[in-house]
Amino acid sequence: MHAGNARTVLQPSTPRRGAALAGVRGHPRHVLDAFDRRILDIYRADTRLAAEAIGEAVGLSATAVQRRLKRMRECGVIQAEVALVSPAALGLGTTCIVGVDLEREGPEALDRFRARMARCSQVVQCYYVTGASDFVLIVQVEDMDAFVDFTREWLTPDDNVLAFTTQVVMDRAAAG
Amino acid sequence: MHAGNARTVLQPSTPRRGAALAGVRGHPRHVLDAFDRRILDIYRADTRLAAEAIGEAVGLSATAVQRRLKRMRECGVIQAEVALVSPAALGLGTTCIVGVDLEREGPEALDRFRARMARCSQVVQCYYVTGASDFVLIVQVEDMDAFVDFTREWLTPDDNVLAFTTQVVMDRAAAG
DNA sequence: AGTGAAACTTTGGCACT
DNA sequence: AGTGCCAAAGTTTCACT
Numbered sequence: 001m002h003a004g005n006a007r008t009v010l011q012p013s014t015p016r017r018g019a020a021l022a023g024v025r026g027h028p029r030h031v032l033d034a035f036d037r038r039i040l041d042i043y044r045a046d047t048r049l050a051a052e053a054i055g056e057a058v059g060l061s062a063t064a065v066q067r068r069l070k071r072m073r074e075c076g077v078i079q080a081e082v083a084l085v086s087p088a089a090l091g092l093g094t095t096c097i098v099g100v101d102l103e104r105e106g107p108e109a110l111d112r113f114r115a116r117m118a119r120c121s122q123v124v125q126c127y128y129v130t131g132a133s134d135f136v137l138i139v140q141v142e143d144m145d146a147f148v149d150f151t152r153e154w155l156t157p158d159d160n161v162l163a164f165t166t167q168v169v170m171d172r173a174a175a176g
Numbered sequence: 177m178h179a180g181n182a183r184t185v186l187q188p189s190t191p192r193r194g195a196a197l198a199g200v201r202g203h204p205r206h207v208l209d210a211f212d213r214r215i216l217d218i219y220r221a222d223t224r225l226a227a228e229a230i231g232e233a234v235g236l237s238a239t240a241v242q243r244r245l246k247r248m249r250e251c252g253v254i255q256a257e258v259a260l261v262s263p264a265a266l267g268l269g270t271t272c273i274v275g276v277d278l279e280r281e282g283p284e285a286l287d288r289f290r291a292r293m294a295r296c297s298q299v300v301q302c303y304y305v306t307g308a309s310d311f312v313l314i315v316q317v318e319d320m321d322a323f324v325d326f327t328r329e330w331l332t333p334d335d336n337v338l339a340f341t342t343q344v345v346m347d348r349a350a351a352g
Numbered sequence: 353a354g355t356g357a358a359a360c361t362t363t364g365g366c367a368c369t
Numbered sequence: 370a371g372t373g374c375c376a377a378a379g380t381t382t383c384a385c386t
Contacts, residue, residue: 032265040261047223047257050361061373066362077265081223082258085216089208089253097305097312118349129273131343136273167307173294226380237354242381 030075035060036068040077043069047081092140095124095169096147099133100155103162110134113160122150133165144168208253211236212244216253219245223257268316271300271345272323275309276331279338286310289336298326309341320344 032040038058042049051069052062060068072078087095102109110128117126117137125138141147147166155161208216214234218225227245228238236244248254263271278285286304293302293313301314317323323342331337 037266040259040266044259044261045256047259052361062362063364063374064372067372070363072265075265077262079260079262080221082260083216083220083223084255084258085220086253086255089251090213090216095303097303114347114349126349127271127273127343127345128347128349129343129345131273132341133343136343165308167303167305167309167312169303169305171290171304173290173302173304228380238380239355239382240353243353246382 030071032072032077035064036072036077039065039068040072043078087140091142094141094143094147095172096139096141097167097169098137098139098155099165099167100135100137101162101164102134103160105134109160113158116154116158120150120154122146122154208248211240212248212253215241215244216248219254263316267318270317270319270323271348272315272317273343273345274313274315274331275341275343276311276313277338277340278310279336281310285336289334292330292334296326296330298322298330 035058039054039060042054042057050062051065054060055062055065058065069078087093100113102113113135114126114128117123117135122139122141123137124140127136128134129136139147139150141150151164151166155164211234215230215236218230218233226238227241230236231238231241234241245254263269276289278289289311290302290304293299293311298315298317299313300316303312304310305312315323315326317326327340327342331340
């Protein structure tokens with residue numbers, strides 16, 4: 001559904017996610033050694049673990065672990081430390097995966113659409129992709145009525161949205 | 177997972193129950209009040225914030241914030257505290273969104289497929305959905321060669337996988 | 353829910369390989 | 370480069386009010 005306007009130009013006003021992708025910015029990237037990887041393996045899944053416990057597992061002192069964590073935060077290897085909150089607990093019982101097909105696919109049009117989605121609280125993830133659609137959105141809402149409201153507010157009125165397809169999530173397994 | 181134990185226990189201010197995601201398990205029973213929500217809003221995005229800073233923002237003592245966080249952890253409202261690690265830093269430069277169509281769609285077949293995907297380290301997210309495909313996977317790999325390896329190891333050999341479609345992620349806008 | 357003491361964790365200085 | 374040890378600073382946890 002779309003030709004090869006290859007070079008992505010989606011790195012505009014938003015945060016510094018690009019830093020990690022490019023690997024360069026501010027602080028230089030050290031190569032991760034085996035210790036770093038093992039620390040990340042453990043820490044990634046549970047940030048409440050004390051450095052001493054991690055150190056014990058990987059064979060390093062707590063201080064060394066802390067130093068490495070700090071460096072990885074500064075380099076952008078660790079992008080954020082967040083809490084995963086049950087959507088259901090917040091009353092967001094419905095998740096949909098939406099494939100969006102745009103009419104025009106020039107850099108500015110893509111950029112504009114992405115920026116719109118970034119402002120939209122229901123959109124939890126937004127991927128710009130090759131293949132059947134141009135964008136894939138993960139949308140989290142209260143219920144199907146709220147989803148319809150979402151499409152009527154953010155997709156249907158957009159002149160550049162040619163079509164979209166919806167898949168309703170019935171269950172979800174593990175995440176990273 | 178079984179969609180059987182539906183019936184969300186945590187009822188938010190807006191009473192509506194959608195399809196319950198695999199969500200709240202354990203020992204729940206407590207409604208989130210306005211304080212809880214404001215704490216979550218802040219804490220969700222950055223778990224390194226001290227309880228005192230959060231308390232200042234919401235008008236509670238550090239201890240009260242800690243107590244509420246602890247309770248929300250125990251109730252399953254806070255499911256995990258994790259670190260977001262740059263995929264690129266780990267050498268995982270390629271993300272694909274894969275729609276999988278199964279041949280048989282009985283409960284055991286679905287469960288079996290989901291269990292397989294849960295064991296597969298490349299699969300970062302796995303959604304069971306209605307619509308064009310049966311499952312949607314978010315797959316993270318080193319490069320396209322590694323993706324082909326993934327499909328040859330996990331999808332193609334599976335008798336029950338009728339077909340799959342791949343979308344390669346060119347850019348991603350993070351959660352709002 | 354708040355206060356304050358005890359327990360724990362992270363942070364920074366210093367010596368060392 | 371990097372680490373480990375130890376003490377100071379900061380955070381969480383657990384009495385009790």
